[in-house]
Amino acid sequence: xxxxxxxxxxxxxxxxxxxxxxxxxxxxxxxxxxxxxxxxxxxxxxxxxxxxxxxxxxxxxxxxxxxxxxxxxxxxxxxxxxxxxxxxxxxxxxxxxxxxxxxxxxxxxxxxxxxxxxxxxxxxxxxxxxxxxxxxxxxxxxxxxxxxxxxxxxxxxxxxxxxxxxxxxxxxxxxxxxxxxxxxxxxxxxxxxxxxxxxxxxxxxxxxxxxxxxxxxxxxxxxxxxxxxxxxxxxxxxxxxxxxxxxxxxxxxxxxxxxxxxxxxxxxxxxxxxxxxxxxxxxxxxxxxxxxxxxxxxxxxxxxxxxxxxxxxxxxxxxxxxxxxxxxxxxxxxxxxxxxxxxxxxxxxxxxxxxxxxxxxxxxxxxxxxxxxxxxxxxxxxxxxxxxxxxxxxxxxxxxxxxxxxxxxxxxxxxxxxxxxxxxxxxxxxxxxxxxxxxxxxxxxxxxxxxxxxxxxxxxxxxxxxx
Amino acid sequence: xxxxxxxxxxxxxxxxxxxxxxxxxxxxxxxxxxxxxxxxxxxxxxxxxxxxxxxxxxxxxxxxxxxxxxxxxxxxxxxxxxxxxxxxxxxxxxxxxxxxxxxxxxxxxxxxxxxxxxxxxxxxxxxxxxxxxxxxxxxxxxxxxxxxxxxxxxxxxxxxxxxxxxxxxxxxxxxxxxxxxxxxxxxxxxxxxxxxxxxxxxxxxxxxxxxxxxxxxxxxxxxxxxxxxxxxxxxxxxxxxxxxxxxxxxxxxxxxxxxxxxxxxxxxxxxxxxxxxxxxxxxxxxxxxxxxxxxxxxxxxxxxxxxxxxxxxxxxxxxxxxxxxxxxxxxxxxxxxxxxxxxxxxxxxxxxxxxxxxxxxxxxxxxxxxxxxxxxxxxxxxxxxxxxxxxxxxxxxxxxxxxxxxxxxxxxxxxxxxxxxxxxxxxxxxxxxxxxxxxxxxxxxxxxxxxxxxxxxxxxxxxxxxx
Numbered sequence: 007x008x009x010x011x012x013x014x015x016x017x018x019x020x021x022x023x024x025x026x027x028x029x030x031x032x033x034x035x036x037x038x039x040x041x042x043x044x045x046x047x048x049x050x051x052x053x054x055x056x057x058x059x060x061x062x063x064x065x066x067x068x069x070x071x072x073x074x075x076x077x078x079x080x081x082x083x084x085x086x087x088x089x090x091x092x093x094x095x096x097x098x099x100x101x102x103x104x105x106x107x108x109x110x111x112x113x114x115x116x117x118x119x120x121x122x123x124x125x126x127x128x129x130x131x132x133x134x135x136x137x138x139x140x141x142x143x144x145x146x147x148x149x150x151x152x153x154x155x156x157x158x159x160x161x162x163x164x165x166x167x168x169x170x171x172x173x174x175x176x177x178x179x180x181x182x183x184x185x186x187x188x189x190x191x192x193x194x195x196x197x198x199x200x201x202x203x204x205x206x207x208x209x210x211x212x213x214x215x216x217x218x219x220x221x222x223x224x225x226x227x228x229x230x231x232x233x234x235x236x237x238x239x240x241x242x243x244x245x246x247x248x249x250x251x252x253x254x255x256x257x258x259x260x261x262x263x264x265x266x267x268x269x270x271x272x273x274x275x276x277x278x279x280x281x282x283x284x285x286x287x288x289x290x291x292x293x294x295x296x297x298x299x300x301x302x303x304x305x306x307x308x309x310x311x312x313x314x315x316x317x318x319x320x321x322x323x324x325x326x327x328x329x330x331x332x333x334x335x336x337x338x339x340x341x342x343x344x345x346x347x348x349x350x351x352x353x354x355x356x357x358x359x360x361x362x363x364x365x366x367x368x369x370x371x372x373x374x375x376x377x378x379x380x381x382x383x384x385x386x387x388x389x390x391x392x393x394x395x396x397x398x399x400x401x402x403x404x405x406x407x408x409x410x411x412x413x414x415x416x417x418x419x420x421x422x423x424x425x426x427x428x429x430x431x432x433x434x435x436x437x438x439x440x441x442x443x444x445x446x447x448x449x450x451x452x453x454x455x456x457x458x459x460x461x462x463x464x465x466x467x468x469x470x471x472x473x
Numbered sequence: 474x475x476x477x478x479x480x481x482x483x484x485x486x487x488x489x490x491x492x493x494x495x496x497x498x499x500x501x502x503x504x505x506x507x508x509x510x511x512x513x514x515x516x517x518x519x520x521x522x523x524x525x526x527x528x529x530x531x532x533x534x535x536x537x538x539x540x541x542x543x544x545x546x547x548x549x550x551x552x553x554x555x556x557x558x559x560x561x562x563x564x565x566x567x568x569x570x571x572x573x574x575x576x577x578x579x580x581x582x583x584x585x586x587x588x589x590x591x592x593x594x595x596x597x598x599x600x601x602x603x604x605x606x607x608x609x610x611x612x613x614x615x616x617x618x619x620x621x622x623x624x625x626x627x628x629x630x631x632x633x634x635x636x637x638x639x640x641x642x643x644x645x646x647x648x649x650x651x652x653x654x655x656x657x658x659x660x661x662x663x664x665x666x667x668x669x670x671x672x673x674x675x676x677x678x679x680x681x682x683x684x685x686x687x688x689x690x691x692x693x694x695x696x697x698x699x700x701x702x703x704x705x706x707x708x709x710x711x712x713x714x715x716x717x718x719x720x721x722x723x724x725x726x727x728x729x730x731x732x733x734x735x736x737x738x739x740x741x742x743x744x745x746x747x748x749x750x751x752x753x754x755x756x757x758x759x760x761x762x763x764x765x766x767x768x769x770x771x772x773x774x775x776x777x778x779x780x781x782x783x784x785x786x787x788x789x790x791x792x793x794x795x796x797x798x799x800x801x802x803x804x805x806x807x808x809x810x811x812x813x814x815x816x817x818x819x820x821x822x823x824x825x826x827x828x829x830x831x832x833x834x835x836x837x838x839x840x841x842x843x844x845x846x847x848x849x850x851x852x853x854x855x856x857x858x859x860x861x862x863x864x865x866x867x868x869x870x871x872x873x874x875x876x877x878x879x880x881x882x883x884x885x886x887x888x889x890x891x892x893x894x895x896x897x898x899x900x901x902x903x904x905x906x907x908x909x910x911x912x913x914x915x916x917x918x919x920x921x922x923x924x925x926x927x928x929x930x931x932x933x934x935x936x937x938x939x940x
Contacts, residue, residue: 113715113822158664169662171671172639187909192820194850195636195890197625197675198898199906199932200914204638204671208664225721228763248580254692293763296695353659355580383661423662431665439666442654446921447667453920454913465666 012053012096016074020054020098023066030055039099042086044347046429050095052079059104061178061186061217067100068215068459069184077462080211082121082153085145087347088428090157090210090464097462100215102152110135110223116175116192117221121152125159128221137223140167143424144333155216158208160424162329165382166257166291167224169424171207176220179206182213182455192220205450210426211461213454228293230257231301232325235308235316236282240365240377243284244358246311247381250288251354253307254300258289259382260332263361266376266389269338270331278331282314286381287328335378339389342374344400346390346407349431352419354384363413364388371406373399385423408434427465435465479520479563483541487521487565490533497522506566509553511814513896517562519546526571528645528653528684534567535682535926536651544929547678549588549620552612554814555895557624557677557931564929567682569619577602577690583642583659584688588619592626595688604690607634610891611800622683625675627891629796632849633724633758634691636891638674643687646673646680649922659687672917677893678928680921695760697724698768699792702775702783703749707832707844710751711825713778714848717755718821720774721767725756726849727799730828733843733856736805737798745798749781753848754795802845806856809841811867813857813874816898819886821851830880831855838873840866852890875901894932902932 021029030036031054040049053076056067071078077097084091093099105120108128112135119128125146128139142161143149153159155177160169176190190196190203206213237243240263250256262270262285271278278285286308290300301318308316319325339345352360361377364386368375379386388410392403411421411434421427421434436444444466451466452458458469488496497503498521507516520543523534538545544564551558560566572587575595579602586595592613595606609628610616620626622644627636643657657663657670673680704710707730717723729737729752738745745752753775757767768785775783786792806812819827828844831853835842846853855877859870878888878901888894888901903911911933918933919925925936 111822113719114820115718116820158668160662164662168635168639171668172635181913185909187907187913189910191885191887193818193885193887193890194821195627195631195818195847195852196887197891197893198887198889199894199902199910200680200917201625201638201671201675202910202913202917204668204674205917207671208668213667251582252580292760294766295762296760296764299761351660351662353581353583354661355578380662385662418658418660420658420660420663420665422665423660424664426664427666435666440654442652443656443666443669446648446654446669449920450667450669450672450917453916 012074012076017053020067020070023070024056024063028057028059028063030057039081039101040093042084042089042091044087044089044428044430046089046092048429049092052093052097052099055099055101057101057104061180064100064180064215064217065184065186067098068180068182071098071459072183072457075457075459078459079461080215082150082156083124083148085149086153086157086428087425088422089430090426090428092429094462102150105217110137112137114192115223117223119151119219119221121150121216121219123151125149125151125154132223133226136226138226139173139221139223141170141173144336151219152216155207155219156210157424157426160380160385162258162260162380165259165380166255171204173222174203174207174219175222177203177206177216178218179214179216182457182460186217190220210428210465212451212465213460228291229322230289230291230325231297231318231320232328233288233301233304233316233318234328235286235313236279237284237286237311237313239283240361241358242312243286244361246286246308246313247357248355249307249311250304251382253303256288256304256382257291258287260287261379261381262332262335263377265374266335266339266378269342269376270335273334273338273341274331276327276331279315287332289325332378336389339376339391342391343394344392346392346403348388348407348410349422349425350388350410350414350419351385351423352414352417356417356419357381357384360386360414360417360419364410367406367409367413371402373403373406375406429463432465432467479541479543484520487534487537490537491523491530495524495526495530497524506548506568507560509551509556509558511554511556511895511897513556513559515896516559519560519564519566522566522568524568524571528647531567531647531682531684532651532653534565535647535649538565538926539650539924542924542926545926546928547682549617549623550591550615552616553620553624553895554892555889556897557893557895559896561929569617572684577604579604581659582690584690586618586686586688588617588683588686590618592616592618592621599690603693605693606640606688606690608637608640611803618686619683622674622686623677624891624893627847627852629725629727629847632726632847633722638671640689641670641674641686642689644670644673644683645685647682647684649681649924649927653684657687677895677931679918679932680927695758696789697756697758697792698764698785698787699795700755700768700771700783700785701795702753702780703746704751704753704778704780706750707828708825709779710753711828713753713775713780714824715822716774716778717771718849720770723755723771723849724758725754727754728846728848729799729802730844732841733802733806733845736809736843737802740801740805740808741798743794743798746782754799756792799845803856806843806858809858810861811859813859813870815855815874815877816889816892817855817877817881817886818852818890819881819884823884823886824848824851827853827881827884827886831877834873834876834880838869840870840873842873896930899932899934
């Protein structure tokens with residue numbers, strides 16, 4: 007599978023099939039499309055970038071690619087964390103960055119969004135009508151809905167409100183032969199035929215290219231109350247987490263370990279307790295007296311688990327400051343060096359084992375691993391930090407990267423809770439799902455993309471045959 | 474595709490492969506497996522019924538069926554309403570009625586259920602630990618989880634709490650070659666590989682046979698308050714529905730039209746207003762003052778829409794009485810004659826058009842169509858009543874059955890919101906999803922069931938080739 011052998015005339019066909027300015031072939035420009043935020047060292051160089059402005063543009067590009075068996079790497083805002091949009095030598099980038107329209111229908115309570123629309127833009131368009139699009143990856147201000155759908159993105163409020171797939175009612179998708187199909191639609195319940203909408207959510211561009219999403223909206227979130235608690239150890243914090251999730255549905259339940267707290271304090275200087283072993287941020291959005299009761303219960307759970315300090319507030323600005331700290335954590339930790347970002351999750355009761363196991367791996371491999379977590383649903387982000395110009399540490403970090411995933415699998419967990427497999431975690435996928443499920447997945451993949459041109463090398467190994 | 478040509482020796486192979494009493498071939502006994510609740514007149518006669526007691530039994534039966542190319546019709550509790558478990562001549566029934574175990578893990582907040590467990594049994598097992606399995610088809614006391622998963626079943630609380638797929642974290646599935654695979658698992662977030670779990674939910678036994686489901690549980694539902702309102706017309710009731718759903722998330726929002734009210738009153742004699750054009754049952758489970766505020770807002774919406782009478786109660790028994798009335802509606806209407814049961818849904822704002830259109834079809838075809846609806850999510854059940862021994866009316870009812878689905882499709886709706894396509898609605902599927910999506914679905918079907926032995930004729934046309 008390669009487009010390297012394309013002739014100039016063949017590439018000119020693509021340029022000619024689309025309006026001026028849609029197809030870029032300038033190497034400087036192409037360079038910026040090679041990586042997503044995972045900065046995969048194995049990234050190739052694309053032949054061209056198609057900045058589609060419509061479904062028809064996507065179809066024209068895919069038809070051309072199918073004719074010449076050229077790999078197509080779909081790309082949203084390029085904020086992916088697993089190398090799902092890493093470029094392939096001789097392939098084309100199919101960027102949806104120019105497809106940004108969002109249309110809200112308040113009575114049906116849906117948003118119809120083009121894939122390049124940012125998550126924050128969908129939230130804002132909904133808010134105009136007093137409505138709310140809940141999924142909130144930490145990167146919501148810069149990540150696109152198309153990428154969210156491709157990875158089935160999660161976020162902070164998912165512990166109560168679910169993940170992207172729970173909000174996708176319908177999709178328009180361009181298939182591997184260039185056909186555009188509509189799956190699902192603006193219906194809250196619809197079981198006619200196979201659940202193809204749900205199959206495409208989370209398929210990381212390997213089955214088709216999402217060109218429009220119909221998204222379910224909720225009434226605006228009620229005012230929230232936020233609790234911040236510090237604990238002497240992560241074990242004490244995870245005890246509080248289990249007590250809280252057993253009793254109620256918090257609207258947020260996030261954890262930061264000591265390394266994360268310090269990195270964030272270095273960046274934001276907001277007076278966090280650098281000596282704390284862990285910091286918990288919990289939130290309720292139950293209104294009025296019910297919210298007060300939940301907040302009291304959460305405070306009680308933290309105190310019973312040995313919290314050093316518990317601070318609760320129904321002041322939105324004060325509460326938001328702590329959430330901003332949590333959202334800044336990845337950026338803060340990236341200042342310490344190159345980061346290998348994990349996304350492992352486990353069944354909730356195994357969270358203490360996962361966190362203790364990660365600490366043990368960090369010690370054994372002599373690397374820093376900072377842990378932040380969407381703790382309420384067992385999804386953690388251990389960040390393995392590699393100091394600049396330390397080749398030995400870089401090698402040890404690579405080993406630790408695999409060991410953390412191995413650990414999650416041993417704990418009946420997942421190698422990725424919300425970022426996707428992409429290219430960086432592909433070698434571990436079969437260890438989690440097993441050869442039979444991998445085979446089943448490949449049967450679906452081949453049925454939908456027989457030429458293997460859609461995002462080859464993401465999730466699954468790329469087909470080996472050349473064109 | 475037929476197993477009619479099987480020899481006695483071949484059938485004996487199946488009997489011998491499984492413990493005594495698992496395989497039934499007695500014609501009297503087989504007779505009871507021919508139909509589900511849809512009572513499809515086209516039902517065939519099975520060769521054998523396999524009452525599996527374990528995943529291994531299912532595997533043995535499917536391996537045998539694959540070897541001899543015998544159709545396998547999976548069957549839960551037989552409460553399906555679309556003929557999804559209609560028997561096929563020369564096929565086998567794969568009944569999961571004996572696989573009833575339910576195991577709750579309160580800390581992970583999941584239930585692991587075998588497919589024959591009743592929905593009510595899962596709810597009860599969860600309740601022991603103060604937990605709640607929300608999906609609640611009206612038939613929850615007699616329908617099985619396996620059937621719920623196969624149809625992606627809905628229910629009354631879905632307007633706030635979502636449908637079956639939203640609670641399925643993992644499945645064990647026996648594939649068409651007898652391989653058993655585990656998809657997903659006890660993790661609240663997991664995006665490793667394709668979303669195959671979600672693909673199997675709602676696949677109506679055409680892709681595999683579910684042998685275990687891992688279900689997400691919530692903390693127990695808070696106490697509810699219930700509102701019942703009568704309206705002079707269904708139009709007034711739908712105006713109230715749209716006002717309510719624009720402002721809040723009710724935990725239930727059900728509608729009964731005049732024919733349904735009268736049928737239920739005939740059955741239960743509970744003092745319903747027989748002259749009302751429509752009755753609305755709405756519920757909030759927001760706790761304390763928040764619930765009171767929602768209840769007041771719902772009362773206001775009903776009054777503003779011209780309700781004749783509005784009754785609100787936070788007494789659980791009183792509230793439940795009205796819900797029982799709603800749940801009894803199908804049974805009550807079935808006493809009037811043979812019922813053709815629809816399950817059409819539309820985008821919420823088109824609900825008034827759908828209900829008016831159904832009334833017009835009833836008038837034009839001179840048949841009674843009673844309407845009950847999960848109104849809050851646009852999902853309606855028009856029940857076309859055919860009096861006994863009226864052949865002309867039976868023919869007109871058949872025509873009306875198709876016209877209601879055509880109407881739903883014209884209104885950008887669905888032919889089935891929660892019951893499944895089964896065999897009865899199969900001719901209309903392509904009109905809703907279009908030939909390209911049907912083709913896409915068939916590619917998935919053939920990739921997973923190349924011999925076409927799994928529930929042939931359900932959802933999709935049966936393969937025509939004989940063995």
